[in-house]
Amino acid sequence: MKFEDYSISNEIKKSLAKLNYRRPTDIQFKSIPPILKGEDVLAIAQTGTGKTAAFAIPVIHTLHTKKIKKRADGIKCLVMVPTRELAIQIHQVFETIGKHTSVKSFCVFGGVEEGPQIAKLEKGIDILIATPGRMFDLASRGYIKLNRTEILILDEADHMLDLGFIKDIRDLMKYLPKKRQTLFFSATINETIKKLAYSLVSNAIRIQVSPKDPVARNIDHSVTYIEMDDKRFFLERLIKENQEQKILVFVRTKVRAERVQKAMERVNITSQFIHGGKEQAERKKTLDLFRKGEIKVLIATDVSARGIDIPGVQYVVNYDLPELSENYVHRVGRTGRGKEKGIAVSFCSAEEKPILTEIEGFLGKPIKRLEIEKGDYNHTIDFSAESHADWKTLISDHDDFITKGKKSNKKKKK
Ligand code: AMP
Secondary structure, eight states: OOGGGGSHHHHHHHHHHTTTTOOHHHHHHHHHHHHHHHOEEEOOOOTSSSHHHHHHHHHHHHHHHHTTOOOOOSSSEEEEEESHHHHHHHHHHHHHHHTTTSEEEEOOOOOOEEEEEEEHHHHHHEEEEEEEEHHHHHHHTSOOTTTTTTTEOOOOOOOHHHOOOOHHHHHGGGSSOOOOOEEESSSSSSHHHHHHHHHHSOOEEESSSSSOOOOTTEEEEEEEOOGGGGGHHHHHHHHHHHTSHHHHHHEHHHHHHHHHHHHHHTTOOOOEEOOOTTHHHHHHHHHHHHHTTTSSEEEEEEHHTTOOOOOEEEEESSSSSSHHHHHHHHHHSSSSOTTOOOEEEEEEGGGHHHHHHHHHHHHTSEEEEEEOOHHHHHHHHHOOSTTTOOOOHHHHHHHHHHHHHHHHHHHHHH
């Protein structure tokens, strides 16, 4: 079925055509009809599946056809998201899809001045996309009126729980009318998430996309064994052999993000890094450069990159394996967005093999091995433009990883 055949307003169809969305993705096909009917939905879908439009299309349609007049009453739809980057990104999707409609959307998040946000809220808006902290701050002081909210959307609920927002979500319920439509989206599911979900939705339609394989089918993902100290040579080679491609490199900590960037600089590779320690404006600038393709290599930590939708990322490199297995799914999901194809490769050192086993347990199946022959392995090291006499960097790279690993192991044991 094509979007043209859906019972949604022509104003929305016009935007979808402009975006070149002809047919719904799996999650859209399954979610749009029940959301249009006003049902509660509990959906398990990763980013990259088209989940944002899966709720944005029917919500915009519903509010547009109601022809809201009294904006001063308060917002009609609240979208809660874990990070400010995601808030900005989802807001853009609402703006793009709702461009020709009467629906007004806006987003609020912390870390920036609240004055302009308050001014905009006072003018009246229909759909608000918000991160929990700023949202409570503004709601408790009366700048956000939630008592007329008809639709509540929780996006990336699992990530919100990871970040400790459970209390905020529960507190939020006090401001919302009991009679409302609730749409609950999560990339992964476990007992805690299920409990939260069922406390919020009623008689929800359950939707799951690709339940057996949490990694989208259009992503070719594999793992290769590379010693910790050799990882940078392999990254260098991969980048130099794929110079036209956009490559997203994941590391475990911000210190490592900076180190890898410096290592690449030594071999004349331009890259930038983003991590939680950077200012919001700076992070946005870096992401924009990467989005436009002005920088081809971006080094990121999990927190900074979750949920970010950047088109045309051909390669994801797990320079370090993620400590949280589900982050593997989020990371590799940065490539192969929508209907594009993508490649993801993980560099696994001897120290990281237990993490690999955990990830494969989470996925429920082994990850394809990419064998590197000894000759080719040595050739990659020889291929490097770096002087191999730089033992200091090498040792500090190794030490840094080992110390961090030990710390996190200790945490786990507690
Ligand atoms: P999301 O999972 O919402 O982050 O979306 C992932 C990507 O899929 C985004 O780049 C969207 O622009 C793209 N996308 C969403 N829906 C469609 C569609 N029906 N056809 C083609 N691309 C889509």
